[in-house]
Structures are given as C-alpha cells and as structure tokens.
C-alpha cells in the first residue's frame with residue numbers, strides 16, 4: 001500500500017510548479033511571483049515597462065492557453081496579474 005503521509009514531501013505546493021500559471025507552457029522561472037514560461041515572463045516585463053495599454057475585443061472574457069496566449073494581450077496581461085505576477089523591487093534589472 002502507498003503511504004500518502006510520507007510519499008511526497010514537497011507535494012503541498014507543487015500543484016502548478018511544472019506549468020506556466022498563465023498559459024500552461026513549460027515553466028521558466030518564478031521571479032515575478034508566479035510560475036511562468038519564458039514567453040509570459042518576457043511578455044509581462046515588456047508590457048509593464050512599456051506601460052502597455054491593451055484592448056480586449058471580447059470584453060475581457062478570453063481564455064488564455066498555450067495556443068491562444070498570443071491572441072489577446074489584454075487578457076494575457078490581466079491573467080499574469082491574476083495568478084500573482086507583479087512588478088516590484090529590482091524588476092527592471094537582469095533582463096535575462
């Protein structure tokens with residue numbers, strides 16, 4: 001039988017650790033507060049630095065997935081904030 005108490009010591013916080021919280025792609029890092037793929041990290045940083053104003057043609061109802069993440073930048077950025085990504089501290093440093 002499996003012992004669920006000791007089998008996975010890090011399982012409590014590993015629910016989304018392998019997927020980008022925004023689009024579900026492979027995680028590149030969590031430097032902005034949530035697990036995100038490289039594409040979303042670059043998108044998020046660029047959008048914040050440029051103070052980008054995006055418009056959603058579906059009134060903010062778009063579902064962001066790996067396939068649709070480039071369709072609506074408005075909803076993609078909104079989801080970035082929704083999942084916990086934030087622009088704080090040394091946000092502008094270390095462009096890599």
Ligand SMILES: [Zn+2]
Nearest residue numbers: 020023037040
């Ligand atoms: Zn992503």
Ligand SMILES: [Zn+2]
Nearest residue numbers: 056062072075
């Ligand atoms: Zn949208």
